[in-house]
Amino acid sequence: MLFLSQEFLLFFLTVFVLYWSVFKNSMNGQDSLLMVSSIIFYGWTDTRFLILIGISGTLNYGLAVLIEQNESDRLRSAWLWTGVILNILILGYFKYFGFFYESLACSLEGMGLPLEKRYFKIALPIGISFFTFQMIGYLIDVNNGSSVACRKPIKFFTYVLYFPKILAGPIERAQNFLPSIERVRTYEQEMISDGMRQFLWGAFAKTVIADGLSPLVDGIHTDPGAAPASTLWLGACLYLIQLYADFSGYSNMAIGTSKMLGIPLSINFRSPLFALNVSDFWRRWHVSLTSWMMDYLFTPLAFMLRQYGRPGASLAIMVTFLAVGVWHGANWTFIVFGLIQGLLFLPLVASGKVNVTRPGTGLVYGARQIAAGAFTFILMAASFVWMRADSIAVGSSYWKGMVGPGLWTNPSINLFNMLVPLLFFLLLEWLGRGQDHMLTKVGSLRTTILRWSIYAVILVQIALYSNTQGATFIYFAF
Amino acid sequence: MEKNDIATRIREVLIAVVGHDRFEMRDDLTAPDVEGWDSLTHMSIITGIESAFNVRFKLREINKLRNMGTLIELVQSKLSA
Amino acid sequence: MQLIRAAFRLILVGSLAVLLYASTLALAPRPLPFNLIKNLNVPTGGHGHLYTRMKEAATYGKVDILVVGSSLAYRGFDPRIFAAHNIRLFNLGSSNQTPLQSEILLQRHLDELDPRLVIFALQPISLSVDGLESTLDLLANGPLDKQTFDLAMHHEHIKTYNAAAFAAMKQALEGPPTIDEPVLKGTDTYVKGGFVEQRSGSNHKPLPSPLPSFVPRSDQEKALERCIAMIEVRGRKAMIVRTPVLTTYADPEFDNTFNARMKRFAPVIDMSKHELIQDPSYFYDGSHLNQQGVQVFNTILIQDIKMALSTEITSPVRQHSPTVVQTYRTRTH
Numbered sequence: 001m002l003f004l005s006q007e008f009l010l011f012f013l014t015v016f017v018l019y020w021s022v023f024k025n026s027m028n029g030q031d032s033l034l035m036v037s038s039i040i041f042y043g044w045t046d047t048r049f050l051i052l053i054g055i056s057g058t059l060n061y062g063l064a065v066l067i068e069q070n071e072s073d074r075l076r077s078a079w080l081w082t083g084v085i086l087n088i089l090i091l092g093y094f095k096y097f098g099f100f101y102e103s104l105a106c107s108l109e110g111m112g113l114p115l116e117k118r119y120f121k122i123a124l125p126i127g128i129s130f131f132t133f134q135m136i137g138y139l140i141d142v143n144n145g146s147s148v149a150c151r152k153p154i155k156f157f158t159y160v161l162y163f164p165k166i167l168a169g170p171i172e173r174a175q176n177f178l179p180s181i182e183r184v185r186t187y188e189q190e191m192i193s194d195g196m197r198q199f200l201w202g203a204f205a206k207t208v209i210a211d212g213l214s215p216l217v218d219g220i221h222t223d224p225g226a227a228p229a230s231t232l233w234l235g236a237c238l239y240l241i242q243l244y245a246d247f248s249g250y251s252n253m254a255i256g257t258s259k260m261l262g263i264p265l266s267i268n269f270r271s272p273l274f275a276l277n278v279s280d281f282w283r284r285w286h287v288s289l290t291s292w293m294m295d296y297l298f299t300p301l302a303f304m305l306r307q308y309g310r311p312g313a314s315l316a317i318m319v320t321f322l323a324v325g326v327w328h329g330a331n332w333t334f335i336v337f338g339l340i341q342g343l344l345f346l347p348l349v350a351s352g353k354v355n356v357t358r359p360g361t362g363l364v365y366g367a368r369q370i371a372a373g374a375f376t377f378i379l380m381a382a383s384f385v386w387m388r389a390d391s392i393a394v395g396s397s398y399w400k401g402m403v404g405p406g407l408w409t410n411p412s413i414n415l416f417n418m419l420v421p422l423l424f425f426l427l428l429e430w431l432g433r434g435q436d437h438m439l440t441k442v443g444s445l446r447t448t449i450l451r452w453s454i455y456a457v458i459l460v461q462i463a464l465y466s467n468t469q470g471a472t473f474i475y476f477a478f
Numbered sequence: 479m480e481k482n483d484i485a486t487r488i489r490e491v492l493i494a495v496v497g498h499d500r501f502e503m504r505d506d507l508t509a510p511d512v513e514g515w516d517s518l519t520h521m522s523i524i525t526g527i528e529s530a531f532n533v534r535f536k537l538r539e540i541n542k543l544r545n546m547g548t549l550i551e552l553v554q555s556k557l558s559a
Numbered sequence: 560m561q562l563i564r565a566a567f568r569l570i571l572v573g574s575l576a577v578l579l580y581a582s583t584l585a586l587a588p589r590p591l592p593f594n595l596i597k598n599l600n601v602p603t604g605g606h607g608h609l610y611t612r613m614k615e616a617a618t619y620g621k622v623d624i625l626v627v628g629s630s631l632a633y634r635g636f637d638p639r640i641f642a643a644h645n646i647r648l649f650n651l652g653s654s655n656q657t658p659l660q661s662e663i664l665l666q667r668h669l670d671e672l673d674p675r676l677v678i679f680a681l682q683p684i685s686l687s688v689d690g691l692e693s694t695l696d697l698l699a700n701g702p703l704d705k706q707t708f709d710l711a712m713h714h715e716h717i718k719t720y721n722a723a724a725f726a727a728m729k730q731a732l733e734g735p736p737t738i739d740e741p742v743l744k745g746t747d748t749y750v751k752g753g754f755v756e757q758r759s760g761s762n763h764k765p766l767p768s769p770l771p772s773f774v775p776r777s778d779q780e781k782a783l784e785r786c787i788a789m790i791e792v793r794g795r796k797a798m799i800v801r802t803p804v805l806t807t808y809a810d811p812e813f814d815n816t817f818n819a820r821m822k823r824f825a826p827v828i829d830m831s832k833h834e835l836i837q838d839p840s841y842f843y844d845g846s847h848l849n850q851q852g853v854q855v856f857n858t859i860l861i862q863d864i865k866m867a868l869s870t871e872i873t874s875p876v877r878q879h880s881p882t883v884v885q886t887y888r889t890r891t892h
Binding site (some may be wrong): 312 | 518
């Protein structure tokens with residue numbers, strides 16, 4: 001079920017009303033409602049994988065209890081590693097098996113050993129990457145003692161399946177999520193309204209900006225070799241905005257939905273388009289994933305390699321970004337993407353300028369900040385080409401074109417009919433930077449009519465600019 | 479070893495790693511308060527402290543650190559063990 | 560109680576949005592140009608001369624043959640060639656038109672034009688798309704009536720919703736759109752009788768690839784069925800003509816099933832692979848004939864229609880006295 005569909009509207013309205021009326025005074029009732037509705041939500045798309053999630057959830061539930069109960073460090077580690085490996089095996093089977101098999105077949109063929117190249121198509125359970133990482137983090141947290149093992153099945157399965165976040169995150173930490181369903185949830189109009197505001201902004205970003213830019217970017221990526229450099233650079237910048245609008249839009253809708261049920265989720269994006277360097281960017285981009293990678297992969301690695309100084313830290317960074325790349329999917333382009341991100345990080349490690357929180361004032365300082373922001377944006381836009389490229393061939397042809405001729409020609413992308421919403425989007429993103437979400441400030445405006453007018457302006461833009469998918473038509477050549 | 483002595487030595491390690499002394503040793507000092515103390519230099523600082531006091535930390539102990547006070551306590555407990 | 564208060568506030572915000580929406584629409588296309596509003600691109604007199612065609616249809620008088628369909632229709636059936644064979648033809652094609660839109664045009668003009676025969680110029684693709692562009696074309700060139708409004712809703716698409724709202728507002732304020740549409744637009748010339756002559760010669764643009772699936776939509780088949788019922792109830796004949804294409808639009812297997820499928824609705828003349836019309840110099844792109852191609856195609860088609868009709872219907876095609884045709888022909892030149 002997609003957030004922006006009639007089914008979801010009906011589904012959520014039902015859950016919302018039941019949650020705040022019939023089950024208002026019963027925490028068990030609310031929890032059960034959340035669990036059952038989450039099962040329906042996930043099962044709506046695919047009933048088969050409900051069984052998988054059920055089995056995997058039960059396993060993790062039991063493993064966490066085992067880890068917590070054992071006094072001996074050894075046994076705890078043994079159970080922890082069992083859990084981590086099991087989770088990775090499940091993820092690996094569904095997400096990466098086909099990729100490994102094909103790569104193996106290709107390389108064997110290169111050596112003159114043809115392997116039957118059956119096309120492996122294992123159906124990918126939706127949200128499995130998010131779900132697996134959440135479970136691994138949970139086991140590690142229980143082992144570290146930063147979270148207790150949840151012993152209430154209904155609460156645990158709500159944590160696992162909770163419908164606002166099951167499909168695409170945020171990846172929730174147990175110590176954030178479990179306490180918020182342990183406490184009584186009371187109807188607070190301010191939180192509900194804020195959830196609706198956040199949802200509205202997410203819907204705008206997704207339907208108008210992301211879906212509107214998508215055909216423009218797709219057009220370039222079908223044949224990047226044919227476009228002049230100017231088009232490719234503009235296209236790369238637009239893709240970064242598209243991806244941001246798409247993913248942050250989705251996250252805002254998820255977090256907003258959850259707020260309407262009185263459950264806060266973790267923040268996922270902190271205005272990454274305005275980052276001042278690469279490390280700053282990754283602290284703002286997909287925060288629930290990057291902080292996961294930071295805590296559960298980079299820190300242990302860097303700790304292990306700590307006596308090797310900067311080379312050790314650099315290695316830890318490269319491995320972490322490779323993992324970030326591979327997490328996105330089974331394709332060589334994601335591996336290239338991870339490598340590039342790691343390499344972009346190394347100069348910062350070498351110069352010791354990972355943090356950029358140097359306060360200052362004045363014109364020169366301001367100009368420097370703007371230059372740093374613009375440089376970072378363009379750098380990230382160029383590297384994110386690999387996130388979009390369908391293959392190594394397309395990606396390298398794109399990069400070749402970017403340094404090719406035509407940098408100062410007029411880009412062949414018609415943005416005119418998107419100009420109004422695009423500028424509006426960037427303006428509000430700028431004004432709302434550093435806030436919980438972009439409409440937080442709008443929500444605190446005193447003048448009711450001004451507040452409502454902004455909502456109305458967003459709604460009207462959705463009507464006049466959103467891209468409705470599914471209605472693709474072929475143009476006869478008139 | 480006295481708490482103050484530990485603090486002084488940790489301060490020396492910190493200065494060596496971040497390259498300045500623009501910070502004040504307090505129990506509630508945290509990494510963001512010190513320019514240059516980030517996720518990467520963190521490990522250098524930990525290694526520096528380990529060799530300064532000739533102790534070995536565990537990852538779990540590092541994960542539980544909250545501020546300078548807890549770091550000093552950790553070193554103290556390691557030394558007395 | 561809180562829930563009700565919240566719902567009430569939502570309704571207020573919604574009303575404010577509707578108000579703002581209406582005032583934005585009122586500003587288009589001046590001073591707010593259409594191409595600044597992505598989902599409201601409905602200029603009167605757009606591609607394909609539909610405005611002029613509908614205006615002419617209202618005063619054209621009775622005809623022998625009426626053609627409906629997409630650009631394959633209005634670029635493929637030249638009334639001047641038919642007139643030379645004593646057949647009076649009107650072309651009601653419009654860009655991307657599918658049976659859903661043909662139905663509306665037939666409802667408006669069938670009785671005025673009173674044709675003996677209605678030709679549906681089709682390709683398999685015509686039934687596998689929704690023809691949204693064509694609905695927008697109808698809305699932009701107005702009038703807005705109940706059928707057009709229902710069709711706009713049927714698409715369940717934000718663009719047709721906007722276009723319908725826009726048309727309704729403008730019609731209420733200013734009446735149906737009136738413009739002076741030029742006869743000459745780019746390389747297109749409007750020819751009396753609904754035809755558009757293309758002067759760009761040969762320009763073989765590649766077809767979109769991969770080609771979409773040609774599975775007919777059920778709403779299109781139902782619309783086609785309703786159109787044919789509308790014609791037959793008036794005692795007239797319907798016929799499906801597959802126009803010539805240069806490139807094969809689908810695999811042969813599907814081509815044959817498509818013909819078989821269409822025969823359930825009306826007799827089919829398949830000219831898509833006629834050996835006399837396969838020369839690339841007859842086409843200006845993969846599916847559109849140039850004037851030379853139209854000449855060849857129409858001449859062959861006229862014979863085929865005459866043959867088909869003489870065996871299948873008892874009453875011959877309405878004949879005109881040469882003088883009538885003469886008057887008509889001088890008019891078109």
